[in-house]
Amino acid sequence: MLRVLTAGESHGPELIAVMEGLPSGVPVLAEDIQADLQRRKLGYGRGSRMKFEQDELTISGGVRHGKSLGSPIALRIGNTEWPKWTEVMNPAPTELTEKSRGRGAALTRPRPGHADLVGMQKYDFDEARPILERASARETAARVALGAVARSFLSELGIRLVSHTLSIGPVRVPDGSALPTPDDVDALDADPLRCFDPATSALMVAEVDDARKDGDTLGGIVEVLAYGLPPGVGSHVHWDRRLDGRLAQALMSIQAIKGVEVGDGFETTRRRGSAAHDELFETESGITRGSDRAGGTEGGMTTGTVLRVRAGMKPIATVPHSLRTIDVASGEAATAHHQRSDVCAVPASGVVAEAMVAIELANSILEKFGGDSIRETRRNLDGYLEAIPETLRTAPASEAALLAHDELS
Ligand SMILES: Cc1cc2nc3c(=O)[nH]c(=O)nc-3n(C[C@H](O)[C@H](O)[C@H](O)COP(=O)(O)O)c2cc1C
Numbered sequence: 001m002l003r004v005l006t007a008g009e010s011h012g013p014e015l016i017a018v019m020e021g022l023p024s025g026v027p028v029l030a031e032d033i034q035a036d037l038q039r040r041k042l043g044y045g046r047g048s049r050m051k052f053e054q055d056e057l058t059i060s061g062g063v064r065h066g067k068s069l070g071s072p073i074a075l076r077i078g079n080t081e082w083p084k085w086t087e088v089m090n091p092a093p094t095e096l097t098e099k100s101r102g103r104g105a106a107l108t109r110p111r112p113g114h115a116d117l118v119g120m121q122k123y124d125f126d127e128a129r130p131i132l133e134r135a136s137a138r139e140t141a142a143r144v145a146l147g148a149v150a151r152s153f154l155s156e157l158g159i160r161l162v163s164h165t166l167s168i169g170p171v172r173v174p175d176g177s178a179l180p181t182p183d184d185v186d187a188l189d190a191d192p193l194r195c196f197d198p199a200t201s202a203l204m205v206a207e208v209d210d211a212r213k214d215g216d217t218l219g220g221i222v223e224v225l226a227y228g229l230p231p232g233v234g235s236h237v238h239w240d241r242r243l244d245g246r247l248a249q250a251l252m253s254i255q256a257i258k259g260v261e262v263g264d265g266f267e268t269t270r271r272r273g274s275a276a277h278d279e280l281f282e283t284e285s286g287i288t289r290g291s292d293r294a295g296g297t298e299g300g301m302t303t304g305t306v307l308r309v310r311a312g313m314k315p316i317a318t319v320p321h322s323l324r325t326i327d328v329a330s331g332e333a334a335t336a337h338h339q340r341s342d343v344c345a346v347p348a349s350g351v352v353a354e355a356m357v358a359i360e361l362a363n364s365i366l367e368k369f370g371g372d373s374i375r376e377t378r379r380n381l382d383g384y385l386e387a388i389p390e391t392l393r394t395a396p397a398s399e400a401a402l403l404a405h406d407e408l409s
C-alpha cells in the first residue's frame with residue numbers, strides 16, 4: 001500500500017509532500033520531479049504567479065544516490081512568494097500591523113464557487129484567508145511532485161502515462177481524433193493548451209482570450225492515458241477495491257474537478273448494448289478486443305488495454321467580473337473579493353490528473369504485487385503474467401490496437 005500526505009498553505013513558507021510504502025531501488029531524481037513541477041505551471045490562461053513561482057524543490061528523505069531506500073519519501077517545495085507573506089502567514093501569534101494591512105485585510109466577501117463561505121462556517125473563522133490558503137490549488141504542486149515519484153515506479157514496470165486537453169469551455173477536440181502516446185509528451189507540453197489537435201488548440205487560445213477580455217473564466221475536460229498496464233489490477237470483489245472507483249476518487253479530489261468518465265463514459269449510456277462494449281476475438285498472439293470503449297477497465301480491474309480516464313473542470317471561481325455575494329462583516333450585498341487569478345487552469349489540471357492517476361495506479365499495483373524492492377515487485381509481476389494460462393492470455397495492447405483498426409472494425 002502506498003500512502004501519500006501533503007501539507008502547507010498557498011502563501012506559507014513551503015509545501016510538504018510525503019509518500020510511504022514505495023519499494024527501494026526506484027529512481028528518484030530532483031530533475032525529474034522539477035520537470036513535472038515545471039509542466040504544471042504551463043498553460044495558456046494561467047495567472048501571473050505561475051510566471052515567477054519557482055517551486056523550489058528539496059528531497060528531504062527516503063532517497064540516497066538517486067534511488068529510493070524503501071523509507072518514506074519526503075519532499076519540500078518552497079513557495080517563492082513567502083517573503084511577502086511572512087507577517088500575514090506567520091505561524092507565531094501575530095498582531096497584523098499597518099504595514100501588512102493591505103495583504104492581511106480581512107476577506108469578508110466570500111467567492112461563490114470557492115471554499116470561502118462554507119469553510120468559514122465549518123472551521124469557525126470570520127474571514128476567508130484561513131480557508132483559501134489551503135483550498136487553493138497551490139497544493140497540487142505537492143501532488144505533482146509525488147506523482148513524478150509514482151511515475152518513475154510505474155515506468156520501472158513498463159507503464160507510462162500521458163495526459164492531454166480535450167476541451168476548453170465549448171471548444172472540443174473532434175470525435176475520433178488520434179490519441180497521444182507517452183512519446184508525444186514533449187509536443188503536448190509545447191502546445192499552449194496541451195491539446196493534441198493543433199487546429200482545435202488555436203480555437204482554444206481564442207476562447208481563452210475572449211474570456212479574459214470579458215473578465216470571465218473557463219473550465220474544460222482533460223484525459224489521462226496509461227500504457228503498458230497488466231490485466232487484473234484492482235478487483236471486482238468489493239466496492240473499495242474497484243480501480244475505476246479509486247481513480248474517480250483520486251481525480252474528483254482535485255480542486256474544481258466536477259466529473260469523471262472512464263473510457264467513453266456518459267457517451268456509452270446513449271448507445272445500445274450491441275454498440276457499447278468491446279467484443280473479444282481470438283488471434284495468433286492471444287485474445288484481443290475489437291474496440292476500446294470501456295477505457296481499459298472491466299469489473300473494476302484493468303483489462304491490459306490502454307487505460308483512459310477523463311476529468312471535467314468547472315470554470316475558475318475567482319471571476320474578475322466579480323460575482324454577487326454578501327459581505328459577512330456587514331450583512332450587506334457586495335461583489336466577491338478578487339485578487340489575481342487564473343482565467344483557465346485546464347492544462348495544469350491535466351498534469352495534476354496524470355499525477356493522481358499515477359499515484360493510484362502505483363498504490364493498486366503495490367497492493368496486488370507487493371515488493372519491498374522494485375526487483376521484487378517486478379519479479380512478482382512477471383510471475384503473475386507467466387502463470388496466466390495460454391488460453392486466457394490477451395495480445396499485447398499495441399498489437400490489439402492495430403488489429404482493431406486493420407482487421408476488426
Ligand atoms: C491547477 C488549478 C489552478 C486553479 N487556479 C485557481 C485560481 O487561480 N482561482 C480560483 O478561484 N480557483 C482556482 N482553482 C480552483 C479552486 O482551487 C477550487 O475551485 C476551489 O478549491 C474550490 O473547490 P471546488 O471547486 O472543488 O469546489 C484552480 C484549480 C486547479 C486544479
Ligand SMILES: C=C(O[C@@H]1CC(C(=O)O)=C[C@@H](OP(=O)(O)O)[C@H]1O)C(=O)O
Binds near residue numbers: 010047135138339341
Ligand atoms: C498558486 C497556484 O495556483 C493558485 C490556485 C488558486 C486557487 O484558488 O486554487 C489561486 C491562485 O493563487 P494566487 O492568488 O496565489 O495566485 C493560483 O495562482 C499554483 O497552482 O501553484
